[in-house]
Amino acid sequence: MARARAQLSTRLMNVCLAALCRSGSLERAESVLIDAILLGMPPDVVTYNTLLAAHCRAAGLDAGFAVLRRMREAGVWPNAVTYNSLIVAASRVGLTMRALDLFDEMLRAGIAPDAWSYNVLMHCLFRSGHPEDAYRVFADMAEKGVTPCTTTYNTLLDGLFKAGHATNAYRMFRYLQRVGLPVGIVTYNTMINGLCRSGKVGYARMILRELGRTEHTPNAVTYTTVMKCCFRYGRFDQGLETFLSLLEGGHIPDVFPYCTVISALVKKGRVEEANAYSELMIQSGSRLDTACYNTLIHLRCQEGKLDDAFELLSMMEEGGLESDEYTFSILVNGLCKLGHIEAAEKQLCYMEMRDMESNVVAYNCLVDALCKSDQVDAAIRLLHDMKLKDDFTYTSLVHGLCRVGRYHMASKFLRICLREGNNVLASAKRAVIAGLRSAGFKNDVRKVRSALYMARLLKS
Known part of the structure; x- marks a missing residue:
């Protein structure tokens, strides 16, 4: 009976620790652990795994090893979850060999890797540019009888695309469909994103149409990925068509898709349409972030409405948002294009006061404007003041x-x-x-x- 109460108390403590770790309150979590031990609540492997994962996220791999040492000193032995957290921490900072060593150490300790162990290791190998080794890990997974999950296949698909093997990724996707393995929205998004990055816009749009015929609902990520890809590869009408599909389907939870299409319209010189969508974005009631304001300021500068651009800047700052280097680049470029070189110089001075003197784009706009107005000596002086060129x-x-x-x-x-x-x-x-x-x-x-x-x- 006493043992059952102790186990229940430990479980409650673990729930409390997990909540504190999720909120980033590591010091309070450590304090709770000390108090629990003093009250006779024995920590178990879940306790230490929770702390180890949190310390790895907050301070890196060495902090995780420190918890591992404490864990062993307390007579609690690590399991697959322990090593998975350490491998993730090593992968996060690009320590591929360390991740492999940890995987080998787990095997030598007689701890059987689970699907997540293999997934993390494959992701690490793909990320560090070793796709062949990642395939071998997948083959070893099958040989050991560990059943791949959806994350396994998503990791493989994403890794194949990043390694430049778009055709192989497409074939694997079709194989998954043929054998009836679960293909969810994440898999579809992985395929669409990978095909877009590989320049295979037609294939990406085909997968998007297929997704529309399944029980899965395309989300904003899906449509925005295709839309950005179409704009990048010059298929403007298809990109706009994708945005309209997104709009009509009610799949716009934020302002990012609006910003994407507005920027594309401005680049094409279709300012009136860009204005119409900017009004629609504002009317949508979504809170505008700095990127959105930058898009709107850029639009006003393209129209030559500098007063409106600076009014937007005031609105942004009054709303608690800070202008960034892109804001200054847009304003300096807009002022230069309209011949207001002195005003552009004042903006650069203000930018330097904000410790943004490394903003090479803004400086370049002014150098170019000075040269085009034959003020080359002033341009030379400005170049000498630039820290980056x-x-x-x-x-x-x-x-x-x-x-x-x-x-x-x-x-x-x-x-x-x-x-x-x-x-x-x-x-x-x-x-x-x-x-x-x-x-x-x-x-x-x-x-x-x-x-x-x-x-x-x-x-x-």
């Missing part, structure tokens, strides 16, 4: 210098760019060489050609 920075400056006939200076910055490991567009290189030749700077032409040759050698 990229190909676009130098391309804008080199083109700007060539435009005003300063070919010698352009060649100098081109060589600096190449020495820093950056590059410029081929059109900028041609402009520099042609300009140097026309100005008679033969020695500079040789220097540029030599720098270009060395850059090619270093990259090959």
